[in-house]
Amino acid sequence: MNLNNKKMNRRNLFLVLAFILFLVPAKLVFAENNATSSSASADQKTEENENSTINNIKKVIQEKKVELGSAGANLRSERAYLAKVLRVSEETLTVTNYSGNKIIPLVESISVQKNDKDAKISEIAVGSFVGVHGEMINDNLKIKKISIYEKDFSPKDKIITLGSISMIGKNDLKITPRSGEKELAFSFDKKTNFQNYQGEDAELIEFYEDLQCLVVAFADKNGNYVVSTIRALSTFEK
Secondary structure, three states: OHHHHHHHHHHHHHHHHHHHHHHHHHHHHHHHHHHHHHHHHHHHHHHHHHHHHHHHHHHHHHHHHHHHHHHHHHHHHEEEEEEEEEEEOOOEEEEEEOOEEEEEEOOOOOEEEEOOEEOOHHHOOOOOEEEEEEEEEOOEEEEEEEEEEOOOOOOOOEEEEEEEEEEEOOOEEEEEEOOOOOOEEEEOOOOOEEEOOOOOEOOHHHOOOOOEEEEEEEEOOOOOEEEEEEEEOOOOOO
8 A cells, every 4th residue: 555655656756747847948938939029029119210210310301402402492593693784764774794785674673772772763874883683483584673883893904014114103114015015104003012023022112124024904994004913023133
C-alpha cells in the first residue's frame, strides 16, 4: 500500500514538473510576442509621427510657395517708366522715351503728383520729365499715377580727351588733344575731381602747362564743357 502510494506520488510529481516545464516556454513565447507587438506598435507610432511632421513641413513649404508666387505676381504686374513730355492737352499727355512716343489719356482715375504732393495737369510742362506708373492688366498698361520731376534727365554731351595742358587757371583749362584737333576749352566747378596718375586725389595747384592729362567733361545747359575729372598721366614734375 505504501509502495503504491509512493509510486503514485512520484508520478504526480513528474506530471507537475512536466506541466511547469511546458508552461514556462509558453510564458516566454507570450512575453516575447507581447514585446514584439509593443515594439511594432512603437515603431508604427514613430513612423506615423515622422510622416505627420514631413507632411506638415511640405504643407508649410507649399503655402510659402503660393504666398511668394502671389507676391511675385503682384510685383511683376506693376510697371513704371521715365519719359519726356512732348505735348500736353486737357485730354491727353504725349511723352517719349527709349521705346518711342506714347499717348496717355488723362482720365480722372490718374493721380498727378509733384514732390510727393497732389498736383494739377497744368503743372506738367513741355520738355519736362515725368514718371509714369501703372499696372499690367490683360497685357495692357493701366496708368495710375504720373509723377512730375523738376530734374532734367536728358543725356548730357560728354567729351573724353587725352592731351597736354596749354593753359590752366583757377576756373578754366585748355587742352591740346593728342589727335591734333584744335584746342579745347573747359571750365572747373566745385564738383571737379583732380587726380594724380595713380587715380588718387590731387589739387588744382599741382597741375601745370604741358602736363599730359586725361579729361572727362560734360556740357552744361549753356553748352559749355565743365570738367568732371582731370587725371595726370605722369608724375607731377615740372
